[in-house]
Amino acid sequence: PTGAGDGAEGGAGAYAPWDRSSLSIDALLAALEACKAFPRPSSATTSLLEAADLIVELRGYLLKTSWSDAASWTSLAEALEDTRQDVDMSQKDYEEVNEIQLEMKQVHSTFEAAVAAALTSGGASLSPSGWSHATITTVTLQSALDDLRAFPRQSAKGRTLDEQAAVILSLRSALQSCVPDVAGSWSALYAVLDGIEPGELREMEEVRSAWKEVLEVRDALEAKLKEALGTHRSVRGDTTGGASGGEVESWSHEAISTAALTEAMEQQVAFPRSTDAGTSAA
Known part of the structure; x- marks a missing residue:
């Protein structure tokens, strides 16, 4: 023995x-x-x-x-x-x-x-x-x-x-398979998280951390979209006198760009789940 x-x-x-x-x-x-x-x-x-x-x-x-x-x-x-x-x-x-x-x-x-x-x-x-x-x-x-x-x-x-x-x-x-700057790559993670039954498994530290990370990514994408909405717009210039003596406002379109906004919108739409604010912004 x-x-x-x-x-x-x-x-x-x-x-x-x-x-x-x-x-x-x-x-x-x-x-x-x-x-x-x-x-x-x-x-x-x-x-x-x-x-x-x-x-x-x-x-x-x-x-x-x-x-x-x-x-x-x-x-x-x-x-x-x-x-x-x-x-x-x-x-x-x-x-x-x-x-x-x-x-x-x-x-x-x-x-x-x-x-x-x-x-x-x-x-x-x-x-x-x-x-x-x-x-x-x-x-x-x-x-x-x-x-x-x-x-x-x-x-x-x-x-x-x-x-x-x-x-x-x-x-x-x-x-x-998740990449922060690739919104659609987070779909698989959401599928896993949604499939975890309520109870002790959902309270596991690693599960809670995954939720924290994915929500931070969602918030960052929405913040990027809101920032893109507020920038690269036409710019209002100084008021000048017109030919008839009235005041005329001048505007500049030099700063206008749609690239950043388009990218932010595409990312927002591709992300598997958005808040109401994010959906409205997109």
Whole structure:
């Protein structure tokens, strides 16, 4: 069996892998075969053989597992679920089965912790100069989520992490396609945000930050449109005397330009969602 006391917690639910250096089935398997070969076993021997068969099976599956391969625990999990409750085991055998159960629990917790850790980094970043998408990555979170989903047992905590990770992966993927000066590029992000059900998922910090960013982009586009409406117009000059002695106002069209206004209007129309003020201005 693996050594008692292995699997020290590394913080935030993560554990160190158990020591497998003493794990073996060779000696037990040889003794088991020798007992099975005896022509007339007693009832005690029969019970011992049943317990040994179970331990050999569990150790064999345990030897094929890896703390870095979530799917490798499937056969062991199935064997534990199918374990006969009427097998008469010694206290030592019970302890070994319990240790195997504990190791599975700890490796599962470690996969959950990896998802939780990946959720805390890899999103958009905000600095005094504005939002940056250069920090966005989905690789680590996707890998951690794949491992969690591949593990044969799931907990309530794991299912919650799965939901959170799925939302954040969609959010980050949408954000990676968003460009501040390309209004239409924000449609995918709105689709993701609108699809998040009300409740705890909407209250996640990264979701709230995405809403903040997209609303800031919307407000900036509307401000740009309002600015364009107020500039590059005809300019009123000084009042001069006319030929008939009346006063005549002079106007200059030199400053008139439609380029900035046209661009601002196109951006406003292309943005997936505007305020009433922005719609009126466009």
